[in-house]
Amino acid sequence: MATEKVKRLLINFKTLEDFQQFKEVGAQELSMKEELEENIIENDSESPFYGIYYGDRLVARMCLYKIESKYDQYFDPPKGYLELWKLEVLEGYKHKGYGQALVEHAKSFNIPVKTNARQRSDDFWNKMDFQPVTYDPDRDRGENPFVWYPAGVQPQE
């Protein structure tokens, strides 16, 4: 395990260039770039991204977003949770525990975590102690949610 390697990423032009190596890149990264260029956010602002560097190369990342309790449709008590997305490890760096280190970091905040498990990644999430939810079409709308419950937290009825 290499949890200690996980860093909160700073928004700057190097980070944004690093992001281009990942497959799941889109509006969010573009928006950060525009905000940086227009000085809406400062260089080296903290981002919602966490990553692992190998040397000075960003080789794994994830995004964590706090969902407020009033929007919490997954957990009881509904105190809010972390939505984890864009978990991705670059080719050539997979199967070295980087994905696991990022997920452990998300769990270390000790509030519930939810993700949308993609493309047959169920085995990975099970290994991370995440569980599938009972699918609710109105809530989940095609997603494949896996959740992690800290002690004392249960599925919302």
Add this chain to the structure above:
Amino acid sequence: MATEKVKRLLINFKTLEDFQQFKEVGAQELSMKEELEENIIENDSESPFYGIYYGDRLVARMCLYKIESKYDQYFDPPKGYLELWKLEVLEGYKHKGYGQALVEHAKSFNIPVKTNARQRSDDFWNKMDFQPVTYDPDRDRGENPFVWYPAGVQPQE
């Protein structure tokens, strides 16, 4: 163009078996299988999926879900829209217009369509006359939304 080939899929054991060929399969399909097995839904019920068959093989599919106007954060007037997801064409059947036929079918309902463009598919969506939105972190939470505006519909301010 082959719009006429698009069929609304019926939920039955063959359809659910066909779904296993697609990469993006998860809680939604599992839930449909359980509901069918437990007679909560009837065999051959209409599903939210649309697909294209090559012979009797399902080779392309998408899911359409109507978002009610009160949840419409994208369009003005906010009259509700179709969320399009799980658009996927099987290997060996790509680049034959099947994906385009499905998207044209979604547009044929003549209400706005929104999708979460994934893994560098922006060029495809642009070709389909979809447009990226101005990223809003609270609304879009890491998604990469592309939308299609029918005549008379504009982005929500």
